[in-house]
Structures are given as C-alpha cells and as structure tokens.
Amino acid sequence: MRRAPTVLHLDMDAFFAAVEQATKPSLRGKPVVVGGLGPRGVVATASYEARVFGVHSAMPTAQARRLCPNAAYLAPRFGLYRRVSEVVMGLLRDLSPLVEPLSLDEAFVDLEAGRAGPGAGGEWSEQRARAIGERLRREIRAATGLCGSVGLAGSKMLAKVASERAKPDGLVVIPPGTERALLAPMPVRVLPGVGPATGQTLRRAGIATVGEVAEAGEAELVRLLGRAHGTALHLMARGVDERPVVAERDAKSVSVEDTFDTDLTDRTRIHAEVARLADRCVERLRAAGRSGRTVVVKVRSYDFSTLTRSETLRGPTDDPAVVGEAAARLIEGVDTTAGVRLLGVGVSGLADFTQEDLFAQAAALAPTGEGAAVPGAVRPPGPAPSSEADPVTGEAAVRRLPPGRDVRHARYGPGWVQGSGLGRVTVRFEGPGTPPGRVRTFPVDDPELELSEPLAPWEGTGDGGREGPGGQRSEPATRPKDMSSSGTGAPAPGTSSP
Template sequence: MRAAPTILHLDMDAFYASAEQAAKPSLRGKPVVVGGLGTRGVVATASYEARRFGVHSAMPMAQARRLAPNAAYLVPRFALYRTVSDQVMELLGRLSPLVEPLSLDEAFVDLEAGGVADDSRSARAIGEQLRLVIRAVTGLSGSVGLAGSKMLAKIASEEAKPDGLLLIEPGTERELLAPMSVRILPGVGPATGDHLRRAGMTVVHDLVEAGEAELVRLLGRSHGAALHRMALGHDDRPVVAERDAKSVSVEDTFDVDLHDRVRVRTEVERLAGRCVGRLRGAGRSGRTVVLKVRRYDFSTLTRSETLRGPTDDPVVVREAAARLLEAVDTTGGVRLLGVGVTGLADFTQEDLFAQAADAREAEDARQAADARKAAEAERSGDDGPDAEEPPAPDQAAAPAPDGPGTGSGEPETRRWSAGHDVRHEVHGYGWVQGSGVGRVTVRFEEPGSAPGRVRTFRTDDPRLRPADPLPLVREPPDYSSWPASLPKSLSGAGAADEAESSP
C-alpha cells in the first residue's frame, strides 16, 4: 500500500452508448442501447437514460426492449470505439510509462512512476486535468478514482460515476469499505457472494469481523486469506504496462440456427479472417487455432489444431479452422460459431511460409479444378452439378464486420444495420435508423451538428453507400505539451469548479 493516492483508475462513462450519443445529435439525452440486435443478442452498454428503465449490460436484448421499448437500439461500431480508445490511451501515456489497459474504456495509471504526482494534492490536480482534456479531445466523459492501490482506485472510480472524481486518502480505506457490499471486492462473484450471504456476511465489515481463519474455513486458504486482506484495504498489486494477451478470438451468435453446411463453412472462414485481422492489429502471431461451435441444444464443442509454429497468415488460419469443422457434427443446427488463436508470439517462424504456400497451392488447385468443370459444363450446354445457384433468403451473404454492406458492390446483398454510417450522393453523411421490407431509413446528421432530417430509400439505392465513422470532435485541441503545461482555457477557475463538483 502506498502512502499517497498515486494510482489512478479511469473508466469512461457508458462508453459505447456515450460515443453513439456524441456521434448522433438526435440521440443526446435519450435512452440508447448498444449490442446484438437479434433475438439472441445481449446488451453491451446502455446509456444512463436507458439504465433508469432497468436496462444493463449483459441483459438479453429482448428483455431490454420490453423494459425500454422507445430506446434507440444500435449495433456496435468498434472502428469508432477503437479510435476514441486510442486517443484516450495516448493521453494516459503522457502521464506515465506504466499504463495498464483493462479494456477499450478502462485503464490503471501509475502517476508516481510518471513523476507527475507524489501526494494527494498533485494527484487530484492531474485527475481533474485528465477529465477535462479527455472531454476536449473526445467529447466524452470519464470517471476517475485515485488511491494507494489498484483495488481502491477502481472502487473509487465506480463510486464517482458518472463524470466524477473520487480520491481515497490512505488510512481511510477500512472506514470507506466497511458498509459496502462484499461484491465490491475483486474475486467475489455471484457464487462466492451467495456463499458468504448464507454465512451471514453481506458487507465488507462482516468479513473483517469474521477474521481470516473463518474465511479460510469457508473459502479455502488462498481465496480466504486474499479476501481478508482486501477487506482490510490491502492490495499491493503493481500497475503492469504490458498485459500479455493469451489469445485472440471472435465469435458470432446467429438469429436463426444454421443448418446448411456450406453456410456454416462460409461463416467459419469469415470469422477466421476477422480473427487474423485482430491478431495482426495487435502485432502478434499464434500457434494454435481453436474452433468453437454451439449447437441447437446449447451444447458447446471446441476443437483445436496446433501448427508447426506461430503464424498470422489468413490462409493458414482459415484452412485450419475448416479442417476442424470437418470433425464437428452440425446437422442439428448451429447457433454460435467462433474462431480463435492461442499460443501467441510476436514473431512468425519462417517455416510457416512453406505451410502457407502449401495451403495456397491447394486452394489454387481447387479453383483450377472448379474452372475446368465450369468450362466443360459450358461446352456441353449443361449447368452441371456444381453450378452456382442463387442463395436462399437465409443464406444471403453476411455483412462485413464494420459496415452494413458486404463489400461486393451488389445492392441485393446489402444489409443496413441500425446505427451504421452511410453517405448519400445528394444528402451527404448520415446513419441508419432502421431497415426492412426493401427500405432503409437514414437520419442525416454529423457529430457537432443539429439533429438532422430523416429520409427513406430503397435498400438497393445506388446513391447510398457505407461510410467510415466521423471523428466525434472535428478539430481537437493540441495537447502535445500536456501535462507539463495545461492550456489556460482549462486551468484556473474551470479546474477549481470541477474540483468542487467532484464527489
């Protein structure tokens, strides 16, 4: 435990939903829910306006719609969220070399290691400045917790939400924690919480009173001893700059069970491509390819194949995933598919180039064989058994991961997902409010503009195209010298007002 509150925890407020509200002026101040919109979708994030109706993350989307039928329901736009996250993490990196990201919207910072704070006053000043700078650069708000340990800093940021700052002075930990629920402590999930409740322990003070021996008896030596230390406010975990990911994976849940084997393979190949995209984005390679299949009866199967060495080649990963699929029975229907890569490394072994070449040669041979069959069928005047047929309605091409279209340029295969960005040749930039029955409704507005007009088009309108997200702040201020010098517009009275308004 530190003698000064120099560990900072930043948690962006309702990140996905807040980003959507900032990007879409007509949604500001209104309930917004981001997540999977299908019948099996779940809520990723709900705005604070939606939370008043009881909507929360991890809730089934169908239940959220019953609680807040008039909310705006949008699919995630991870391209936008990653861009904003990069901006925030760059600002945190200016404070210290020890920044530990936990997710796109959450991170620990060791202010002492950065030399920007060594007592309560300097730590609070940096925390206040950080909140102001983040809002100026991204247009979004974040809550800050400051304490002498990671556990308490995270608890502080949670208590400060939304858009606040809370500093826990060293020496006051036990008093602060005593009335809080045991669920506030790391490692106390629903099962452990219920076990403690049956033993008569519902708040942190109960754990302190019970003593270490009783907690060890109830939970085991390791868990019980650790929980007693945390109840006393003790946590000596350091801020770790590099959190070494163990795997990279993607998965999709389908609104309707997939029965067609060709469609299942197509989805697996698409997921493999997305997985490799994330792998390369992290600058990593992997040795083991993992396939996950959840069948119609909710049984989940995983299959894996370990390669000769780490790779980030999409052909290698795609072919390995396809081989794994061959060993799985999907005749009853598939509701979820996932592809992952484990055994990560930051290099690719040269002998994998030969493996990739072999895979490409096999693919080229298959395509050549298909071309020969097509040519023979054309000469004979017969479509042949392998001729391509128009896809059934439930087998239409799936949309690209970050856009409403498929990327093929064929209007009939487009799907316009609620919330995604579009651009019209006449009306300019907008976003999809909804689509169905051959029509798509678009609201034309941009971040920083007034709420825009709504227009409806045919889904195959050639003038309407997918677009990339626009920045939430068109021209953010230059903070290249921060935190050495704070711009005058954000110092003085403004910072003092912020300090007084913080919890």
C-alpha cells in the first residue's frame, strides 16, 4: 500500500445530463433525464435536480416520468459525450501517462507516474496530492463548463470510495492509515467484486458491513465464496488493494442493441433492424480504429429469455457489408415467431488490422437478379437518411425527431427538439453560448428544418456571430487551447456549471 494518497479517481457529476444542461441554456438548474424515451426505455443519467424526486440511473423511464413529470426527457447524444470526454481525458493525461478510463466520465490516474512530481524534499504528501486534485477540477470546469468529483487515496478501491463521498462537485482525500476505520461501517457492496449474488451469500451468513467482512476472517470467506474471491475480499475489507493503474484497457468487443416499444414479429422488419444495428456496430468499430473476426447476434424474446448466435469469419473485418451479411445469416436461424423484445449485433475477436473475408464479401455484393430481395441486406455505409421507407409497408416514414436532437432552421439557425407528434415538431432555438432561446413549432417535414451536428459546451452558436435567438448577436466561443497549467477557475466564455 502507498504511503501517500497518489491514486486519483475522477467521476464527472451526472455527466450526460450535465452536458445537456451546459449546451441547452434553458435547462440549467432544472431536472433533466437522459435515456430511452419509449415505453421500455431506461434512465441513463439524471441530473441532481431530478434525483431530488427519486429518479436514478437504470430506473425505467416510465417510472421516472411518474416521479418527476416536469423534467426534460432527452435522447442521448453519445457522439457529443465522447467529444467532451476526450477533453477531460486529455487533461488527465497531462497529469500522468498512467490513466485508466473506466467509462466516458470516469477514470483512475496514478500521480506518482506523472510529470507534476512530489513536493519539496522529494516526498509525496496529502497536501501535494490535494493541490493537484483541486487544480484538475478547476481546469475541467474552465475547459468544459462541467463539474467533476475527485477522490484521492493510496489505492484504487479507496480512491473510488473517496470520489463517491465527494459528490457532487467536491474533493475528498483518504490519508493512508485511516482506511479500516473508514470502511468498517460501510455496506459490503462498496467492495469491488461484491455484486447481488455475493452480497446475498454474505447476508445469509450474517455479514452486512465491511467491518464484519474483516472480522469474519479469511478462512470463513474462503468457505463461503471460494479461495480466490474469499482471499481477495478479505484483503479489500482490511483496506488492502494492490491493483495497479493500467493505462490501456483493451476492449474485447464492440456491440449495439435496441429494445423495442412493441415486440417484433414481422421477419422483414427484424431483418431490417439487424441490418441497421450492423451498420451502427461497424461505425463504432471504425471509430475505435479496430476490426473484428466474430459477429454476434443477440435476441431477447417477449418472455425475457435471451440467446446469442455467433459466426467467426476467416479474418478480421470492418466492412459493413460483411458484418451485415453474417448477422443476416445468424438471425435466419433464430425462431422469432413469438415476438422479439430486444435485438443486438456485436463484433468480438478485435484486431488493429483488417483481412477481409473475400468469400463473405463477394456473397454480400453478388447480384441477385432484378427486383430480387435479399433478406437482411445492408444499405451502404453512412448515416441513415432522416426519412426512410417503412420496411413492412414500403410507405414513406415520418421523419423521427426525438427530444434533444440537434436541428438547424434556414431562417432561425441552430436549436434542439423539445417535442414532436401529430406531424408537428417544437424547437427551442438556443446554443451553449446564447441566452435561453425562443420556442417555435413547425410541420415535421418543413424543408427548411434539417438535422445538424451538436455543439460542445465550449462552442458558440457556430454561425460566426450571426443574429441568434431572441434577436441577440453572439460571438462564437472556443475551448481554451492549453488549460493544463492555467490554474484558473473561471468557466470558458459561454459556459455555465450545471
């Protein structure tokens, strides 16, 4: 164990919701819920204003709407969240080359490997680590307008415990030597590796707190949980965690999945959905600069039973036609007559190069005769058009504009969708660098209204200072070039802390 709190854990506060508040001025200080919006949707993140009403992540969206009906319910914008995450992770890498990302909004940092170095005398101290953590929080706020909570301790487990205690928008240091007293009254679920099953096993044995885990002894824990798990848990309960910060966490697979509002039974629709998921999966694969050899299809039925089917290709690929064709073959072998609740497509066996399966590619691209339909045929790569033909009826589908989606109007400029239905769409025209904007309603097929790319919190209206919402002019804001050593706590122009 380290003699100084030089393991840092950063957890951005209500990250998805905070990004939405930072880029939508009218939502700042108000409850915001990000996640699936359909009847079977699940909350991904809730702002702290929404958490007051009992809304939390992993809660069904329908339940969240009952608890907090006046919140803004928005579809996630993962592309924007990744852009913001890259800025935050860049600031962490300015501290140390040993950064272990856990998700878009969470990471460990080993300060001892960093360029900042110890303080006077060549020794790390609590004061030195605290100063670095406070500077990091200021730089994140200045660069993105968002808040992050920081935990500092002598191990990864305790640094994460500290960041949880620091929320929201705080910093907590756990000095080495105080670990056992701090952990003792905490519930066993705070320990890494204690999930629902392990927790239930411990509760049946009368063990509910970390202190009781330590008192139970290694032999009893090994009897209950097995040698590897029991030994590791006993060490953790005593505050001993020797896991290093690992800079590269190699992803084992890339996948996407969708849960449908109503169970799918039509085979044509199912094939179309699998093709769409295959395209999205390849987009993520390419964004990560990877290829994969094994294509996996996941199917969850109406009764929640889940099965997977996989096919291994001759070599790794990132070709959407190859992945789509393999996924189509796999779904052909699955009985979906009872109804499909969820579909997923994934690629595993990842590599940093491609060796195309020429036979599969040739089959995917082979002509089938005029007017012939190919089950599961994939469309060309690229984003889906805003309006597509319904796969069952063949009729033109109404453009889908979920709440939160970015749009631009030829006359009114950039904005975001507040709601849509009955052939109408309501748009609020505002951006990160503007005051709260006006709301206007249009026909959903208005030719002057088009989808647009989202703006990051540090960006302005993106229109070069043209007249913005409410008749005011706003200059475009840009993210500061180098915030790593500025030490300033002032937010970037046009941003606000949610």
